[in-house]
Amino acid sequence: MPHPLHSSARARDLVRTFGDRHVLHGLDLDITAGQRLALVGENGSGKSTLLRLLAGLEEPDGGALELPSDRGLLTQDTDPADPRTVGQLLDEAVEHVRSLEHQLEDSAAALAHGDASATGRYDRALAAAEAAGVWDVDARLGRMLSGLGVADLDRARPLSDLSGGERRRLDLAALLVRRPALLLLDEPTNHLDDTAADHLTAELLTYPGAVVVASHDRLLLDTVGTAVLDLDDDGPAVGGTLSDHLLRRRAALAAQAVRYDAEQDEIARLRDALAEDGGTTRRVAPGRAMSDRNRFAYGGQGDRVEQQVARRVKDARRRLDDLMTSGTARPPEPLRFRAGPTDVDAVPNGAVFRGPGSDPAALPSAAGTERLARGEALRLDRVSVAGRLAPLDLVVPQGGRLLVTGTNASGKSTLLHVLAGDLAPTSGVVEVAPGGVALLEQEVGLADDRRTPREVLGALARVRGDDPDAVDPHGLLAERDLDRPLAELSVGQRRRAVLAMVVHQGASLLLLDEPTNHLSLRLVDELRHALDGWPGTVVVATHDRWWRAGWAGEVLEL
Template sequence: MIAINNLTFEIGARALYDEANWHIKPGEKIGLIGANGTGKTTLLKIIVGDYKPTSGTISMSKDITLGYLNQDLLSYASDKSILHVAMEAFERQNQLHTEIEALLKKLETDYSEDLLNKLSDKQHEFEALDGYNIEYKANEILAGLGFADADQERKLSTFSGGWRMRVMLAKILLQAPDILLLDEPTNHLDLPSIVWLEDYLRSFEGAIVIVSHDRWFLDKVINRTVESRKGKLTVYAGNYSFYLEEKGLREEIQRGEFKNQQAKIKQEERLIERFRAKASKAKMAQSRIKQLDKLERIDDVDDDNPSVNFTFKFGKQSGRNVTAIEGISKSYPNLQILDNADAIIEKGDKIALIGANGRGKSTLLRIIAGADKTFEGKCETGYNVTQTFFAQHQLESLHLESEILAELQSFAPKHSDTELRSILGSFLFTGDDVFKKIKVLSGGEKSRVALAKALTADANFLILDEPTNHLDMASVNILIQALQQYEGTFIAVSHDRYFLDNIANKIWFIEDQKIKEYPGTYQEYEEWMSKRKYEPKPAPIPQLQQKEVKKEPVKQQPSEDKNKQLKKLNGDLTRMEQQIADLEKEVKQLESKLTEDGVYNNPAKLKETNATYQQKQSSLNQVQQQWETLAEQIMELEA
């Protein structure tokens, strides 16, 4: 269908592509992947003719139709209804409809046979093109992308950029081109719409090329992966998971070939040094030098998967209950979000809050964060909870005149410059980039700086609203690793299912204006939901029961006043904190000892050390529970 041969594309002195080759075949569903800046979007623009290559050719049949979804379509404006805009995809059908209407008007006064024949021909072509069903098709696709029936008559200009992009996607899908070129199609979709799009694309008969950072989406849709890297295009015959496995095997082979070649080169160099000193062997030495110069060198494998080398730091542990939501009701004009809803966030919870747009996910996060107080009911923050809230509007809190590194230094003085630069490198700010002023950054770059700030906060509770926006796959993996080793509590909203599946141990969703909970990973939740849909009578939602902690009243002796008792309890609390610190130190020492060769390879020592470790860990847990109970008693007395 499309043949790309020896493609070179230069931007200034930099070659984005250098004699790259790639053939797109009928029916292939391809994921075009690569780090930011490797030219994925540029390649799509070259294919559709927006950019001209420096050299090389792109060949395709003249009758091939292309459908191209790109972020530039966000600027498209119209005062027509979104249904009308979507139906603009049916160009010939719309033209025929207009001509048929004009002919019918003429027939009111002119009954000539010529006019009747023209009308018959037009109606026959209109029917052959399924013109009578185009409105139904447009309705169906707009509904799949999340538009209610009433919304379809609203003007396009009244929708936000993300919803306008959905209309443009609907229009492109309705065109049914031979090849779909989709640049980040899931960026502005909620989870139900992404699932609908996956099903649609799997059944699409033409070829598809998708640029996306959503690896779960790619795994569901594509059957080929093309990696853009170092100016070349490398094809892998499978989905994204297959690509990762296959690339790992290829790199292992390459790494072995590199080591073997390096050993051979060193051996040749030693021989040359020995022969060079002898006149009788000088000719042989020169011959070997020429052979080495002609040798095609094998490159070592680059590490494209950096790992997290910073740790979260927060000064104090929270109490058992981080946030308690009791009887909350929240509504907007004509929309009830929550109605007498209850929920609790406990220490150590890693919660993914999911659902369709408009169900109140971001509203609930703002309530939990204390940024929205216009609700009925109670949302109480627990003892010793320190929180940080990341949301897109947090970009406004950045200091525009500050340099990126200085912004983090002033916010997180406990972190070293090396740690801060490592965090910024994870979010695509490397080298001198960290000295850029924030005012010159794009919206996406500012979002990444705000996320980096959130991760350096001295907080034991993170509230994250769409943290994966504007991140490539490598940066999403860094964020996953960071959250996996985070010892505090967090709740996150995201449409990236791979991200959610790797960070969450609980799923929250809003249903019937209530907050409901599934105790498990995202993949387990999906499997449960798919079974639930087909059950005639849905089983009760498996929800963790909130434990009711019965607090014993503080018993006071008649002769002991409140202040004296508080002083005694605070003294006990201080001694207990020291006990916790000592036990934590012992546990860490034992953890380190368990990895020592002398212990690990000695079954008797290993068993003895492990038993001691388990005993200390159990003691630590008990003391921590006693500390929480004591802290609650102190709070009651101070109230």
């Protein structure tokens, strides 16, 4: 019998429904020891549900599921009333490893006393002990607690007294030390700083069992993943990194767009051919009048020619029906930000925000946007917000890219709201060049808004003189969600609606506050590509490691 770490997890035609909604339908999955599956998909696609099924916490509504006996799940939620202490949780984490050590000792003792039948037991116990890391479990536990930043927790401290972040990191450390045969992680880098996330990455790269990770942390998935299961696709898991998968998807969408355009051209030709007013299927010689000799010949072969024409008409109609009913679906347009004014000097209404505590005499002598040098998008002179943002000087050129980083409460969101003009500085002067500002807020609000996305986006389109019916050409929202009140949408759906507004505003300055929050990895990938080709000025505040790792512009650390 193989050791649990060498067991596999297998699902066939898995189905899970909630009411009349199929969360998972016909899903197949195979994963063995040493494999690390990146689980991705839109919010609500079933990632957490699949992890609970694989953990054995829920039963599928259909299909077959084969699981190893030793499984461990890190959930996004913890029990705030858990009566255990820190020490009790850690003791339980190593209990299984201790039991393997005892099994090995017992079988070794039996062999030493001449029990030949214990040979098989000893071999199995030795293999299990080696796989579980019996001999260095205490050292590993210490390294794990230190690497995840919870080594200083008092072991007598009740779990109910821990913060959410402390409890999550402690649970993660316990799971990794325990080494279940099937390790299931739901957003494991939540509450981890860069050092702890790097430690987790290193542990997963050498993990002996099978791993399934659902995460919005693209850097983690790109580094550790050996295959990707995208719940938005109908196909099975595919090998390679998440970046490989997203590249394949972009290529597939490009090919779909080519097929769609070709089929639309063919549909137009077929409709022209079938038109009653001289359709080309009925023309004997298109573009040339029929002579008397042609008429005589045609009359002599009338039946055969009519049959040929009828066959061509029938074939054209059949092909047109096929294209109309089962042709290539129209792909969403690639995400593109609407270009702002090409000549900001010709656009009025540049913005100046002066804090009431600023000293005009201590600032440069010129007033208003005349102080902005040509080519500057924004300038801050000793700008502060009491208790939220320390005094700051900043200049960003037009078309510039600025990444704002820093710890929580360092003032990143505050700075973006000051630049947007909806938060007045306590002191100093903020100047923004003409051309308009668009802000994607970290907290989108709209939870009480009874308007629908179609109404909001349609009103924006009318203001800009666009087609009010083409409210979401990029497919940021599902068709069914366009006519649901914003108040009834999830946080992620509302954020997509706000992103759709930002995309079409045509501002010259774009402010993005934690743009990866509540957005799928697919959409974040599209967002980065859209920014790469946009000529305006961008200021981004984010904790996202992948976004920061690939940043090519300036960086401001608060």
